[in-house]
Each structure stands twice: as C-alpha cells, then as structure tokens.
Amino acid sequence: MPVNPEKRIAEAVSEIIFQESGQHVTLENIDLQRTRKEFEGDFTLVVFPFVKIIRKSPEQCADFLGQALAARLGEIASYHVIKGFLNLTLDPAFWLEFLRSQMNNATFGVQPVSDRSQVVVEFSSPNTNKPLHLGHIRNNLLGYSVARILEAAGQKVTKVNLVNDRGIHICKSMLAYMKFGKGETPETAGKKGDKLVGDYYVRFEKELQAEVNTLVQEKGLSGEAARKQAPLMQEAQALLRKWELRDPETIEIWERMNAWVYKGFDATYRRMGVSFDKIYYESDTYLLGKELVLEGLNKGILQQKEDGSVWAELSDENLDEKLLLRADGTSVYMTQDLGTAQLRYDDFKPGKMVYVVGNEQNHHFDVLRKVLKKLGKPYAESIFHLSYGMVELPEGKMKSREGIVVDADDLMDDMFGTARKTTEELGKTQEFSEEEKERLYHVIGMGALKYFILKVDPKKNMLFNPAESIDFNGNTGPFIQYTYARIRSILRTAGTERLEAIDPRPDPGLINDKELVLLKLLYGFPQVVAEAASELSPAKIANFSYELCKTFNQFYHECSILNEPDVVISEFRLKLAQLTAQTIHNGMGLLGIDVPERM
C-alpha cells in the first residue's frame, strides 16, 4: 500500500495532462486538497486551472481526470465530480494500513532533526528595569512554541534570549535606588527581585514627573524641554556615561540589581515552562555594535554630524536617517541590535534568525535589516521578524509606559486560582493528594492561558479573557486536556498490555463513518505540523488539536469502545483511541502545554 497518496496523485495528474496535451504542469500548480467534510471523498482536485490546457468543460475535464486516475492508481476506490471539483475516495484499506503503521509510534508527527541548517529563535527579550507582563507572556509562549514546531519539522533550533540589561532606562531604576533605596534588598522588602527593581523604575518616573511639572510651571518650558532639562534626567544620563566608562561603584550596583532581577525572571520562566539554550546580554554586545558603526563610518557608509553623532542615511530605502551613536558617544537600541545580530551570526551561522518581537517594532526591524544590508552583512536577509499583536484584557488596554500593566506572575496566580476553584466545584479531584492537586491546577491554569493565546494568529491584536480561557467547554486548553485524560482513562480500563499484540485490521467493510473520519483526521497531523513550521504558526496546531478532540468525542459518543460485541472492531477502536491520545499529546507538546493522565 503506497504511503504518500497526495504525491502519487499529483504526479499522475501531471503525467496524464502531459499525455493528453503535451503540456507540462508542475506539481506546485496542481491544487490537491483534503475534501471538505460536507462532501464525499478524501482528496479534491481543483480542475479549473486545466480547462484551458485540456480544452474541455470543467465537468468533462474532471470526469476525464477521474477516470484516468482511477485506472492508474489502485488506492483510488471511486471518484465523483461536482462542478469543477474532482473528489477522489481512497480504499479504506489504505487508512487501515496507515493506522497499523503508526499505532505504536510515540513520535507521530514529530521528525528527528534532518535539516542541518540552524535556526536561531530569539524571544522574551526583557528589560531588567521592569517585571514581565502580559505582552511578554504572548511573546514567550509564541517563541517557545515556534521553536518546538520548527524542531518537529526537522530543523536544528537554538532558543536564545536577549536581555536588555544596559541603557538609559536601566540607569533610571539604578538612580532611583541609589537616591531612595536605603540599602533595601528583595529579602528586606519581601518582594521578588524583578518587582523591587521595577518599583524603583516607577519611582524614578514619578519623581521625574514632579520635576518636570515644576519646570513647566516656574520656567514656562514645554513638557519635552522640561524633561530634557530636569536634574534627574541629567543625572541618569551622567550615570549612563559613568557606566560606559566602567566606573567601579556604578558597575557594582548595576550587577547587584541585575542579579536580583534575574532570580525573579528565572522563577517566572520556570513557572511559564519556557527555557533558553543561550542568553545574550546587551552589555556584552553593544560594544561590538559600536565597532560595526565606526567601521561603517571609516568606510564612508555612515555619516557623522558636527556634534559627533553618527547616522545611517536611508533615504534611498524610503526611510529617514537613523541615529546609531549619540553625540556623547553612547549607543542606542539599534546599535546594540547590530552587535547582537553579528554575534549571533558568528556563534551559529544560522540560515535563519527569527526575532519574536511585538509589532510596534516593525519599523525598527525594517531599519535593522537595511542598516545591516548597507554595512554589507550577508545575514541581513536571514533576519525574520515574527511580529505579533497586542494582547488586551476585557477591562481595557494595557500600556506599560502609562503604568497600566498586567503582571505576568499575578496573572499566573489568577489562572491557578481559577483552575482550583472550577475544579473543586466539579468535585472531581477528591481522591487526589495535595501534591497532585497543586500540580493539576498548575497544568490546567497554564494550559488555559497558553492555549487561549496560541490559538490566535500571531499578527492579530487579541483579547484575552481569563474567565473564558479556563472554561472546560469550547475551544479551550482544558477541554483538550480533559479529552486526553478521558482517553487515557479508557486505555487504562482496557488494559494497554492487551493492545500490544493485537492486529488492528478488521474487515474494512466493518468500519463505520465516525471511525473513518477520525482516522483520516489523524492522518493529516504531520502535514499540519509542516504547515505550522513553514508559517511559524502555533495556531495551526491548536486549531487542529481542538478539531481532533471534538471529532474524538463524536466518535466516542457513537461508538462504544469497550462494550462492543465484535471484539476485533472494539480493539481496532482502542488502537484508534491510542493514536488519538498520542497525537493530542504531541500536538500540545508543540504548544508547550502539558496534558494530564487524569483530571
């Protein structure tokens, strides 16, 4: 029995058309899709593109191709034509063979690394002056999932994090701590380190605003001018210069505060279930960025102004000029990113560098690519910005600059609490131990959060509704987890050891529609993974998994699995359930979502 009917059909179509008309049709131009479920058939060939070549009406064309294909390929059991669509039905024996070949495959849909070219995926990219918030959650989940999906498609992936640990914003929280901190530590304050430092950043902005208000009132300055002249801002800039000169006292405080932050971030990452293969720090890359800029200046690619600032002229690329070094010689965000890109390229020589960064930075990445191109860097074209939209909450918008943020830790606490409350109300966990309960509430709460966010197309702005995400009905993570737990329960009841020895092939004639629908859906999983990888879209996996669970429930409802008089059919169904569970497990794994054995 052939293993790849799509390919065989497409090749046969190409040959048939060539014999008929003498014209070559490439495989990419043959539109063969899975038949939509409201029509009879397994694969559908769209024949409209061939009507001019074959010079027949769409219906005649489809009929001609159907006859020729059925005669040529044994696995095609029948065909029929609706308008210009040729629906092909495969022999049930093909689907049974598919089940037999995959039923004990624990890695169904997940390939081992087969592509030697590296992909580097950067995500998270926090600033050390602020705790992680809801936007970071979407970022982390997307990045982690995309990395796993690329891996499942056979690519070698390195997950990296780039920590923004230097710059004027970091100096602001340092300055506030130096002025108002009185030697406070996370321990004495009773706060996570990242929260403590974040509070000083907020404190700086508050004190600065007070100074600005005074200047505006007393000297009649504009808000913008007042901000620049305010003593605190001047001090922050002085601190940045001291930092770049490696002033020992400044460096000591900087290191101490950063260590607090990293400890806090680690706890949040661990809880979120994400990890990195390598962490870059901008304090290590900005000098390389400066070097690249100075090199470009020497070669005459970049321009220096009278005040000493260095710029890239991008008007030939339809962009404005871009500052790369300030007049005082300190570097900006773009400078750091130039250095980071170079370092990353030197480290891994990746064929592709994916940056998971919010869409408000679309312009930044446009400029980054073009500056690198101007500098003659070969990797400029391999940079891919995976741009995602904002996450909003039902209560309204989140704006980190205005202090309206949803803290990542708080949100995860919330999800855990809701998972506990909902589960306890249903009274399903009474026989669980305390540890098992804690574990389960974590898995459900995080599953709800992850699934809700990942099922949406990354580039779209989205609305996250915590209450709706944790609903056990509908297109949610907990629904999928629940379906998985039920299948596992069935398999435990049946006794899995009995399953290993049986032949899952009943007489094809004994298989009913529900079983066939489920089997065919499962068949599509590897294809879905491949699509998700090429489009960098976890949403594809999420929506497929939901479809699978729903289909399983319908199958399960109509086909009694254990109490079936016909033993062969029943065991065949158990095999089908087993492959379904495995597929849910693998699919959720690609989203970074755990599935519990019981719930």
Added chain:
RNA sequence: GGCCCCGUAGUUCAACGGAUAGAAUGGAAGUUUCCUAAACUUUAGAUACAGGUUCGAUUCCUGUCGGGGCUACCA
C-alpha cells in the same frame, strides 16, 4: 501629515484565490440503567462600504469609513 497592520454571527476566533464563509461561546430546544455529562444532538445568527482584476474574491488592487501601531539622541 506620511508609512504599516487590522475590520467576518451579540462576543472570541477560523477559512493555500475555490464548493453552501466554518467553530466556540451566549440565546432557544433536547439526550444520562453507559467505559470521565468538564460530553453529545438540534436550532437562529456574519464577510464595514463602493468599485476593479477572473471561470471564481473574506482573501489580490484602488478609493471611502472605522480601530490600532510606528514616525525619539526611550528600549
């Protein structure tokens, strides 16, 4: 002002240029001597607007109207 992204049932999301625009949720009505009812079944309900491109447009192009973002010597 200029540039970019987005406008789909009441709501949250789907739909390589393909068939009768799918789900879920909320609304209405049902199903439990049964292996997890956190399930299943039935039902009403949508492509912002106007043109164009073609066998065919939610999808591509143009314009209008809405929403968001960017346009920093912040990151």
